[in-house]
Amino acid sequence: MKAVSITEHGGPEVLQWVDVEDPTPAAGEVVIDVVASALNRADVMQRWGLYPLRPGWSPYPGLEVSGRIGAVxxxxxGWQVGDEVCALLTGGGYAQKVAVPAGQLLTIPKGVGLTEAAGLPEVTATVWSNIVMTARLKPGETILVHGGAGGVGTTAIQIAKALGARVVTTVGGPEKAARARELGADVAIDYRTEDFTAHGPYDVILDVVGGDYLERNVQSLAADGRLVVIGLQKGLDGRLDLAELVFKRASVHGTTLRTRSTQDKAEIVAEVQKHVWPMIEDGRVKPVVERTLSMADAAEGHRLMEAGGHLGKILLVNDEKNG
Incomplete structure (x- = not known):
């Protein structure tokens, strides 16, 4: 098969479409004939060498796919050859085939195309596990979603709204602010011109930024507020006022989906299938796709993601299965 290999750490040009060995399913796994994959920020970090791989992880990027089961x-x-599925991965999605534990498989939601479904597993699992399973967002609470134009952000806005929360989000520019409001945000803040702390307090904050946002995030929390940090786009260091944290009875959680155990991922995927898929099927949550590119053009997808102008997901299709 072919896969996108990271030939060395560096810019998008290090991504090469090369011949590699086909995967075989271990016990408890299936092999998916990949129709499409999708970009995530972690793929860019892996390309730069900022996301060290653990033993047993695929060397190829890609944290989600859609396709058909080719081997069991x-x-x-509960699954058989030919079933159309999408899946949460630890890696290896930028390829024509990938092996994945059966517990990380999802059906294709009704009304969603097979290619489009490639952009659902990572973002839905990330959002649900963090704002519901970790932060315990409740109806009527206010949530701040940083990075509301990205794949996670556009999904978090919609899921939080479907749960009955008041949704505030930060985005870069008036066009993205308008789109965020269309997706259900009650308030869309242009972080280039406004300070999000002015719109608090927030019961829950979902932060993909990290760095110096930490101090302002904690300042913005309500009593008993919960901050969940899932991204480090602005760096690894931030200032934490422990007194403010203590007096507010607030909590700060740092989480990542990729390093969770296979059992944990299976539990999250089951929750997503049970709770989020109905939201998608009845139209409360819609996939947001910016661009669809050939998998062989993964480098162009990475350039688009790093430029920061996209809204929602960037998909990569396996032309062999789509042409």
Missing amino acids: GEGVT
Whole structure:
């Protein structure tokens, strides 16, 4: 098969479409004939060498795919060859085939195309696990979603709104602010000209930025507020006022989906299938796709993501399965 290989750490040009060995399913796994994958910020970090791989992880980027099951490993029940699925991965999605634990498979939501479904597993699992399973967002609470124009942000706005929360988000520019409001945000803040602290307090904050946002995030929390940090786009260091944290009875959580155990991921995927898929099927949550490119053009997708002008997901299609 072919896969996108990171030939060395560096810019998008290090991504090369090369011949590699086909995967085989271990016990409890299936192999998916990939129709499409999708970009995530972690893929860019991996390309730069800022996301060290753990033993057993695929060397190829890609944290989600859609496609058809091509092979089933020993002990797998409930799935068979030919089933159309999408899946949450630890890596390896930028390829024509990928092996994945059966517990990380999802059906294709009704009304969503097979290619489009490639952009759902990572963002829905990230959002649900963080704002519901970790931060316990409740109806009537106010949530601040940083980075509301990205894949996670556009999904978080919609899921939080569907849960009955008041949604505030930060975006870069008036056009993205308008789109965020269309997706359900009650308030869209242009972080280039406004300070998000002025619109608080917030019961929950979902932060993909990190760095010096930490201090202002904690300042903006309501009593018993919960801050969940899932991204480090502005760096690894931030100032934390412990007195403010203590007196507010607030909490700060740092989480990542990729390093969770196979069992944890299976539990999250089951929650997404049960709770988020109905939101998609009845139209409360819609996939947001910016561009669809050939998988062989993954470098162009990375350039678009790093430029920061996109809204929602960038998909990569396996032309062999789409042409």
